[in-house]
Amino acid sequence: MRVSIERLTKRFGKVVAVQDLSLEIMDGEFVALLGPSGCGKTTVLLTVAGIYRPTHGWIRFDGKVVNDLPPRERNIGMVFQSYALYPHMTVYENIAFPLTLRRMPRAEIHRRVVAAAQLLQIEELLDRRPGQLSGGQQQRVALCRALAKEPDLLLLDEPLSNLDARLRLLARAEIKRLQKELGITTIFVTHDQVEAMTMADRIAVLNQGVLQQFDTPEALYTRPANLFVAEFIGSPPMNFLEGSLTVHGSALRLTGPEWHVTLPEGLKSWAEAVRDRDRLILGVRPEHVRLAPSEEGELRAEVYVIEPLGRDVLVNLRIGSLRLRALVPPPFPWKVGDIVGLHFDPAHLYLFDPHTGVLIGRS
Amino acid sequence: MRQVERELEVAKRGRGFSLPLLRIRPGVSKQGVAALLFLSPAALIVLLFFVAPVLLTFWISMTNMSVATLGRTEIIGFSNYLRILRSPYTSRILQNTLLYVSATLTFNVGMGLILALLTTHIEERVGVLFRALWLLPRVTPSVVYALLWTWATAPAPFGTLNQVLGPLGLPSRNWLTTQPWGVIILANGFVGASLGMIIFTSAIKAIPPDYIMAAQVDGATTWQIIRRIILPLIRWPIMFVTAYQTLSLLASFEYILLLTEGGPGFYRTEVWALYAYHQALSNYFGNVQFGFGAALAAVLVAIGVVASVIYLRVFRFQEMMSEPKIEGV
Numbered sequence: 001m002r003v004s005i006e007r008l009t010k011r012f013g014k015v016v017a018v019q020d021l022s023l024e025i026m027d028g029e030f031v032a033l034l035g036p037s038g039c040g041k042t043t044v045l046l047t048v049a050g051i052y053r054p055t056h057g058w059i060r061f062d063g064k065v066v067n068d069l070p071p072r073e074r075n076i077g078m079v080f081q082s083y084a085l086y087p088h089m090t091v092y093e094n095i096a097f098p099l100t101l102r103r104m105p106r107a108e109i110h111r112r113v114v115a116a117a118q119l120l121q122i123e124e125l126l127d128r129r130p131g132q133l134s135g136g137q138q139q140r141v142a143l144c145r146a147l148a149k150e151p152d153l154l155l156l157d158e159p160l161s162n163l164d165a166r167l168r169l170l171a172r173a174e175i176k177r178l179q180k181e182l183g184i185t186t187i188f189v190t191h192d193q194v195e196a197m198t199m200a201d202r203i204a205v206l207n208q209g210v211l212q213q214f215d216t217p218e219a220l221y222t223r224p225a226n227l228f229v230a231e232f233i234g235s236p237p238m239n240f241l242e243g244s245l246t247v248h249g250s251a252l253r254l255t256g257p258e259w260h261v262t263l264p265e266g267l268k269s270w271a272e273a274v275r276d277r278d279r280l281i282l283g284v285r286p287e288h289v290r291l292a293p294s295e296e297g298e299l300r301a302e303v304y305v306i307e308p309l310g311r312d313v314l315v316n317l318r319i320g321s322l323r324l325r326a327l328v329p330p331p332f333p334w335k336v337g338d339i340v341g342l343h344f345d346p347a348h349l350y351l352f353d354p355h356t357g358v359l360i361g362r363s
Numbered sequence: 364m365r366q367v368e369r370e371l372e373v374a375k376r377g378r379g380f381s382l383p384l385l386r387i388r389p390g391v392s393k394q395g396v397a398a399l400l401f402l403s404p405a406a407l408i409v410l411l412f413f414v415a416p417v418l419l420t421f422w423i424s425m426t427n428m429s430v431a432t433l434g435r436t437e438i439i440g441f442s443n444y445l446r447i448l449r450s451p452y453t454s455r456i457l458q459n460t461l462l463y464v465s466a467t468l469t470f471n472v473g474m475g476l477i478l479a480l481l482t483t484h485i486e487e488r489v490g491v492l493f494r495a496l497w498l499l500p501r502v503t504p505s506v507v508y509a510l511l512w513t514w515a516t517a518p519a520p521f522g523t524l525n526q527v528l529g530p531l532g533l534p535s536r537n538w539l540t541t542q543p544w545g546v547i548i549l550a551n552g553f554v555g556a557s558l559g560m561i562i563f564t565s566a567i568k569a570i571p572p573d574y575i576m577a578a579q580v581d582g583a584t585t586w587q588i589i590r591r592i593i594l595p596l597i598r599w600p601i602m603f604v605t606a607y608q609t610l611s612l613l614a615s616f617e618y619i620l621l622l623t624e625g626g627p628g629f630y631r632t633e634v635w636a637l638y639a640y641h642q643a644l645s646n647y648f649g650n651v652q653f654g655f656g657a658a659l660a661a662v663l664v665a666i667g668v669v670a671s672v673i674y675l676r677v678f679r680f681q682e683m684m685s686e687p688k689i690e691g692v
């Protein structure tokens with residue numbers, strides 16, 4: 001089913017939870033709503049589910065406006081952040097509940113419950129009550145209840161946030177596989193950019209109820225629309241260097257209090273176009289910072305903290321009051337307090353407007 | 364099989380199944396003393412104000428103590444109980460009690476539930492106001508409240524009820540003599556429902572909203588949500604209110620006393636507790652029979668205990684105790 005959210009605004013009294021949000025979700029697509037806690041993700045989900053009514057705007061299913069359709073007529077499967085398994089029912093009764101409400105024949109209900117339980121490998125839990133299940137089991141049961149009704153749309157509200165790290169990794173892959181296998185249009189809410197990046201076809205990044213960017217994971221990583229997305233997507237987050245533009249012969253430089261960076265060819269034309277701006281922000285991801293002996297680098301920085309991650313080493317660096325992060329391959333030959341030289345990969349630099357936060361251009 | 368047994372054996376010897384922590388030491392442990400200390404105030408109150416009076420009542424019920432025999436009270440065994448069994452009024456009073464308790468209980472719990480459900484499904488401020496209004500009778504002294512009912516149900520042209528019904532073309536009546544039970548049950552119910560209302564309201568509000576939203580998404584109508592989610596989740600408060608009100612209704616008689624005094628006519632609305640009161644403390648004929656009254660009261664205690672046990676069974680109290688959590692994927 002195709003889901004269109006058109007100019008959706010949702011207010012609770014004076015609080016604007018969602019503002020003028022438009023998203024077009026294709027049939028069978030897996031879309032993640034990504035943003036920090038309190039940015040309105042759950043509100044969007046509950047509005048799509050029909051629990052909340054839009055203050056302004058429209059929700060369309062396959063082109064038809066459903067603003068006035070009660071939740072029970074929407075054929076939606078939803079997994080709540082708390083899982084919301086009915087504590088007085090067994091797992092079987094939980095999964096069967098939506099089906100019994102449709103007055104389905106008993107045999108058909110049984111068939112569907114067992115099939116869904118097999119799909120999620122929870123057959124041996126059917127007689128238990130939710131209180132007797134671990135977090136991972138509860139999550140599966142909740143997903144099973146949502147899928148057994150064969151919904152046209154699957155809504156998942158932070159389904160992995162109550163799981164431990166190991167289980168989260170497993171469930172991540174499993175949900176992704178299941179979604180592709182069943183081909184159900186899915187909206188997945190998360191505050192974890194890794195989850196969104198690894199699972200979704202497209203990601204809608206929200207901040208304070210406002211859509212920042214709606215694009216594929218690759219596009220969000222390579223072409224973040226603004227500072228918020230640039231910082232939110234990618235781990236560890238992008239480094240930002242704010243300075244003013246200065247001309248040195250044919251070269252353009254961004255100059256800060258204790259440093260200056262010569263802009264590479266790829267950024268020059270963008271910078272020239274905004275020469276009237278007094279200040280600009282240069283963005284560079286930690287994986288695009290290279291370290292060198294102190295006399296070789298374009299910048300000089302002090303090693304502040306070293307965090308070995310196994311596959312990489314995350315180095316915190318200091319240039320005066322400026323902090324930078326670099327992700328470099330091991331072994332790491334320096335120690336805390338050493339002065340090292342830095343290069344920025346000229347092919348992966350970003351230029352942002354400090355006032356609006358908008359991306360001006362990238363090399 | 365063999366290997367498992369061997370491993371078990373090793374485990375037993377290795378870890379030593381005689382861990383001192385697992386052994387229950389004879390006598391009272393330090394923990395036991397602390398538990399007793401914490402329990403003692405409550406236990407003392409129960410002993411002093413429940414067990415002691417019950418024992419005393421039982422003892423008096425074995426005597427022929429009355430105004431007439433005050434100086435020469437004798438132990439007469441179970442004669443008072445035999446008298447209850449043989450009395451021609453017993454079955455009538457039992458029926459009255461059953462009617463009074465079951466009808467008032469149904470009204471109290473049912474109305475309490477309806478009020479709680481209604482006021483939690485409408486706008487918050489209106490709900491609060493509505494509930495506050497329903498609390499008024501409870502904060503009114505019983506005598507004043509009963510007096511209001513006698514005024515309301517007085518014969519025309521004084522009674523409010525008749526004045527309201529008159530213009531609608533309904534004949535005026537003396538409600539207290541023609542419909543004594545109706546008036547008694549409503550008078551009790553309007554006070555009694557507020558307890559259920561308050562407890563059920565807070566229980567409904569304590570249900571996580573996620574359950575309700577999940578049920579909505581699952582396809583439930585408001586009525587289905589009430590019946591299949593809300594009611595099962597507030598089963599424990601419903602049981603508590605039902606049991607509590609049964610017991611308090613069994614023992615209560617003040618509104619009957621104030622409204623009809625067991626009449627009109629002979630024992631028309633006399634319930635067990637009122638009968639005991641009349642016999643033991645306020646006999647029509649001046650002969651106050653403490654012994655017989657005490658026997659009646661003792662029977663009431665027995666009925667109350669039996670009713671409590673039945674409630675615990677019917678509502679499967681054991682099952683409501685939380686079950687152990689089993690971890691694992």
Ligand SMILES: Nc1ncnc2c1ncn2[C@@H]1O[C@H](COP(=O)(O)OP(=O)(O)O)[C@@H](O)[C@H]1O
Pocket residue numbers: 012015016017035036037038039040041042043044
């Ligand atoms: N039912 C509600 N009543 C009032 N305010 C709400 C309600 N639901 C959400 N909000 C507010 O709307 C904002 C967005 O909340 P929510 O959608 O839950 O965020 P998220 O799921 O992204 O953490 C928050 O400021 C929250 O306080």
Ligand SMILES: [Mg+2]
Pocket residue numbers: 038041042043081
């Ligand atoms: Mg949320």
